[in-house]
Amino acid sequence: xxxxxxxxxxxxxxxxxxxxxxxxxxxxxxxxxxxxxxxxxxxxxxxxxxxxxxxxxxxxxxxxxxxxxxxxxxxxxxxxxxxxxxxxxxxxxxxxxxxxxxxxxxxxxxxxxxxxxxxxxxxxxxxxxxxxxxxxxxxxxxxxxxxxxxxxxxxxxxxxxxxxxxxxxxxxxxxxxxxxxxxxxxxxxxxxxxxxxxxxxxxx
Amino acid sequence: xxxxxxxxxxxxxxxxxxxxxxxxxxxxxxxxxxxxxxxxxxxxxxxxxxxxxxxxxxxxxxxxxxxxxxxxxxxxxxxxxxxxxxxxxxxxxxxxxxxxxxxxxxxxxxxxxxxxxxxxxxxxxxxxxxxxxxxxxxxxxxxxxxxxxxxxxxxxxxxxxxxxxxxxxxxxxxxxxxxxxxxxxxxxxxxxxxxxxxxxxxxx
DNA sequence: TTTTTCTGACATGCGCTATTGTCAGAATTA
DNA sequence: TAATTCTGACAATAGCGCATGTCAGAAAAA
Numbered sequence: 120x121x122x123x124x125x126x127x128x129x130x131x132x133x134x135x136x137x138x139x140x141x142x143x144x145x146x147x148x149x150x151x152x153x154x155x156x157x158x159x160x161x162x163x164x165x166x167x168x169x170x171x172x173x174x175x176x177x178x179x180x181x182x183x184x185x186x187x188x189x190x191x192x193x194x195x196x197x198x199x200x201x202x203x204x205x206x207x208x209x210x211x212x213x214x215x216x217x218x219x220x221x222x223x224x225x226x227x228x229x230x231x232x233x234x235x236x237x238x239x240x241x242x243x244x245x246x247x248x249x250x251x252x253x254x255x256x257x258x259x260x261x262x263x264x265x266x267x268x269x270x271x272x273x274x275x276x277x278x279x280x281x282x283x284x285x286x287x288x289x290x291x292x293x294x295x296x297x298x299x300x301x302x303x304x305x306x307x308x309x310x311x312x313x314x315x316x317x318x319x320x321x322x323x
Numbered sequence: 324x325x326x327x328x329x330x331x332x333x334x335x336x337x338x339x340x341x342x343x344x345x346x347x348x349x350x351x352x353x354x355x356x357x358x359x360x361x362x363x364x365x366x367x368x369x370x371x372x373x374x375x376x377x378x379x380x381x382x383x384x385x386x387x388x389x390x391x392x393x394x395x396x397x398x399x400x401x402x403x404x405x406x407x408x409x410x411x412x413x414x415x416x417x418x419x420x421x422x423x424x425x426x427x428x429x430x431x432x433x434x435x436x437x438x439x440x441x442x443x444x445x446x447x448x449x450x451x452x453x454x455x456x457x458x459x460x461x462x463x464x465x466x467x468x469x470x471x472x473x474x475x476x477x478x479x480x481x482x483x484x485x486x487x488x489x490x491x492x493x494x495x496x497x498x499x500x501x502x503x504x505x506x507x508x509x510x511x512x513x514x515x516x517x518x519x520x521x522x523x524x525x526x527x
Numbered sequence: 528t529t530t531t532t533c534t535g536a537c538a539t540g541c542g543c544t545a546t547t548g549t550c551a552g553a554a555t556t557a
Numbered sequence: 558t559a560a561t562t563c564t565g566a567c568a569a570t571a572g573c574g575c576a577t578g579t580c581a582g583a584a585a586a587a
Contacts, residue, residue: 127586129584137533173535245449281501283517289500293494294487310486313486314486316524317521333564368544377564378546379565
């Protein structure tokens with residue numbers, strides 16, 4: 120509606136720049152709040168307070184609570200996937216060693232950022248259709264990454280291993296959940312080794 | 324409060340018998356409704372209507388919605404576990420064959436009862452602390468069953484494979500989810516074979 | 528300084544469902 | 558038939574958070 124306006128600069132930033140900055144703050148706060156108290160228990164109000172903003176700015180950038188959850192999840196998960204992808208690409212050893220390195224990095228990130236881990240391992244699940252879709256897409260990406268890592272020269276009949284790949288990813292997540300619940304009892308290396316045992320099924 | 328009363332028989336059944344019968348009807352209806360439209364979208368009212376009862380009888384037997392979900396889940400899941408346990412116990416072949424038989428039965432049940440499958444594979448997850456507890460307990464039971472099936476003479480250091488077992492169960496569930504989402508595309512045998520590939524990690 | 532735009536605090540309405548309560552009438556017993 | 562208990566339909570209340578609206582004052586521009 121009221122466009123053509125808003126070319127005034129505040130603090131040296133344009134309207135759009137300010138809006139994007141607020142958006143970022145909301146995403147950052149949401150990651151924290153959702154990870155800490157759980158998406159279900161987090162109110163829009165609480166996220167806004169954590170961001171030091173009021174609801175007005177929430178609806179300025181997001182249609183609803185789920186949209187913010189998706190944005191936060193996207194941010195966190197793409198950062199993770201990119202990191203793992205880099206490790207995979209640049210690793211020089213055998214497929215098995217490469218697998219261990221990638222899994223090690225995965226669980227290391229979960230341990231280093233428990234709040235983010237809670238968000239994208241636990242909180243993302245079963246929120247609603249739109250969110251589930253995003254979560255499912257990440258699982259697929261993760262599965263493909265694992266397959267590329269452990270079986271780079273995969274032949275044509277990938278189709279036959281689709282369920283196996285889904286299963287392997289499910290195992291990674293479940294292991295993460297159990298590990299998190301245990302308070303990160305075992306070492307990252309040990310967890311990665313356990314996970315790798317299961318992932319080796321992808322090389323068959 | 325008002326006890327000592329209620330000894331009158333209606334339809335040849337005592338007060339308690341009638342109450343239990345209504346309870347059963349509610350559980351049966353809940354399984355159906357929760358599996359069909361999802362626990363989140365199901366109202367107490369809808370379950371009661373499906374059972375042919377009114378809300379009054381809901382609160383007669385259950386404290387709240389979650390209590391009914393737990394009861395329904397318990398009913399369905401114990402039936403399943405008992406079935407699998409029987410197959411495991413009575414199977415005469417090798418560990419690998421036995422594993423295939425058990426997994427086959429598992430996925431066959433999911434296929435034969437899609438509504439129940441939706442309930443205890445999908446709907447049970449992330450409802451609330453109490454429900455999560457029940458779900459986690461089932462996963463543990465399932466994991467132990469799988470371990471017993473594939474590695475009956477397990478030695479002392481089970482501890483070291485705890486995460487692996489959790490992973491295997493996670494894989495079974497994820498495979499089930501993907502298979503359900505695909506509209507049960509592959510045959511039960513093929514799915515069981517895929518699942519078994521992962522479960523063989525339990526024999527190491 | 529005056530005008531315009533942006534900002535933060537607050538309040539209100541709205542929709543939704545769980546849960547409790549009421550009451551007339553049906554089923555059963557005496 | 559009369560008295561008692563059970564049953565089903567419906568009403569009323571309560572609680573909760575999202576989403577939107579209002580308004581005075583701050584910050585920038587002219």
